[in-house]
Amino acid sequence: MSPHSLSRRPEAPVPVIFYFFGAVLFFFFTLPVNGWRPWPNQKPNATELIYGGSKKYEGSSEFVHLKYHMGPVLTANITVYPIWYGRWGNSQKRIIRDFISSFSAVESKHPSVAGWWKTVQLYTDQTGANISRTLHLGEEKNDRFYSHGKSLTRLSVQSVIKSAVTARTRPLPLNPKTGVYLLLTSDDVYVQDFCQNVCGFHYFTFPSIVGYTLPYAWVGNSAKLCPGTCAYPFSVPSYMPGFKAVKSPNNDVGVDGMISVIAHEIAEVSTNPLVNAWYAGQDPSFPVEIADLCEGIYGTGGGGSYTGQMLNGEDGATYNMNGVRRRFLVQWVWNHILNYCSGPNALDQ
Numbered sequence: 001m002s003p004h005s006l007s008r009r010p011e012a013p014v015p016v017i018f019y020f021f022g023a024v025l026f027f028f029f030t031l032p033v034n035g036w037r038p039w040p041n042q043k044p045n046a047t048e049l050i051y052g053g054s055k056k057y058e059g060s061s062e063f064v065h066l067k068y069h070m071g072p073v074l075t076a077n078i079t080v081y082p083i084w085y086g087r088w089g090n091s092q093k094r095i096i097r098d099f100i101s102s103f104s105a106v107e108s109k110h111p112s113v114a115g116w117w118k119t120v121q122l123y124t125d126q127t128g129a130n131i132s133r134t135l136h137l138g139e140e141k142n143d144r145f146y147s148h149g150k151s152l153t154r155l156s157v158q159s160v161i162k163s164a165v166t167a168r169t170r171p172l173p174l175n176p177k178t179g180v181y182l183l184l185t186s187d188d189v190y191v192q193d194f195c196q197n198v199c200g201f202h203y204f205t206f207p208s209i210v211g212y213t214l215p216y217a218w219v220g221n222s223a224k225l226c227p228g229t230c231a232y233p234f235s236v237p238s239y240m241p242g243f244k245a246v247k248s249p250n251n252d253v254g255v256d257g258m259i260s261v262i263a264h265e266i267a268e269v270s271t272n273p274l275v276n277a278w279y280a281g282q283d284p285s286f287p288v289e290i291a292d293l294c295e296g297i298y299g300t301g302g303g304g305s306y307t308g309q310m311l312n313g314e315d316g317a318t319y320n321m322n323g324v325r326r327r328f329l330v331q332w333v334w335n336h337i338l339n340y341c342s343g344p345n346a347l348d349q
């Protein structure tokens, strides 16, 4: 039993388009690699295709064929190197640093980020080695003056990473084996496909651009550009009149919204760093990965337009797990043993 108070969000009547939300998978076959966004804004008819009409909870389905494609996964002590691109406040950095430090903080109060990470640890490589239990915050790089401008393409994102690892002063270490380079763009930076198709993505750098193959992820602060899309449910888009935004746990809608996207990308980069390990779907250029399968699901009963049962703090904030010094709202990830999405705040655990 959970000692926490639970909030079941009212199920407001919504346009039929959102009833298909739980199965946005269809879109991942038509999106750029590793794209992420919480709401489909095109005609969704994914449910039937992927879930075969299954109406079970939390994405559970015998129709999801997540497979291991024999590539490497991150099995050794992962180091995350944040690159702060643009203008970042210290309070914003602290929220994100505390979140990254929470992955391995096993002493955190239940339900915890470390408990959430346990589902990711269930994935193994061909030698049977699990995803690393430990993940820690490495060196950081500031790119305060927008070295590649305020509008980045997928390729210029790699150039930003190159600048960070080749900087004359305090370059980030080169760590292709256990490093994850996390590019975080401030709320005045546009990145190709941001808001339309994606809130974040992960990939690896090309030796021709950076000189090395480095797994990386990008996540943008959507506060100014599209909080209703990328910081949902702390902000709600105007086309969803029946929904009310919930209070964010760290009083920063943009950054609290980034937390779940950072979790999404780190879970996927760890289980599919070179995009040849764990994914579903026929086409490796459009892989459906372990967090894609559980988008928008934050608690028991989640799916469709419903986030699932979350927790309510005494201050009125909505969250679903605890970490270092703070509370966070993080989407669940696919558990390939149980064959459904799972998270530490599940009611049946």
Ligand SMILES: *[C@@H]1O[C@H](CO)[C@@H](O)[C@H](O)[C@H]1NC(C)=O
Pocket (backbone or CB within 6 Å): 043, 045, 048
């Ligand atoms: C979506 O799927 C439903 C149920 O299978 C079907 O009735 C409907 O015609 C489909 N809509 C579109 C736009 O293809």
Ligand SMILES: *[C@@H]1O[C@H](CO)[C@@H](O)[C@H](O)[C@H]1NC(C)=O
Pocket (backbone or CB within 6 Å): 077, 134, 136
């Ligand atoms: C992981 O790496 C960090 C930094 O080098 C180190 O402090 C930590 O003890 C390592 N953890 C494990 C379990 O090796």
Ligand SMILES: *[C@@H]1O[C@H](CO)[C@@H](O)[C@H](O)[C@H]1NC(C)=O
Pocket (backbone or CB within 6 Å): 118, 121, 122, 123, 124, 130, 337
């Ligand atoms: C490692 O992965 C296997 C297979 O999924 C799982 O049974 C085992 O519990 C995992 N170990 C850890 C420490 O998570």
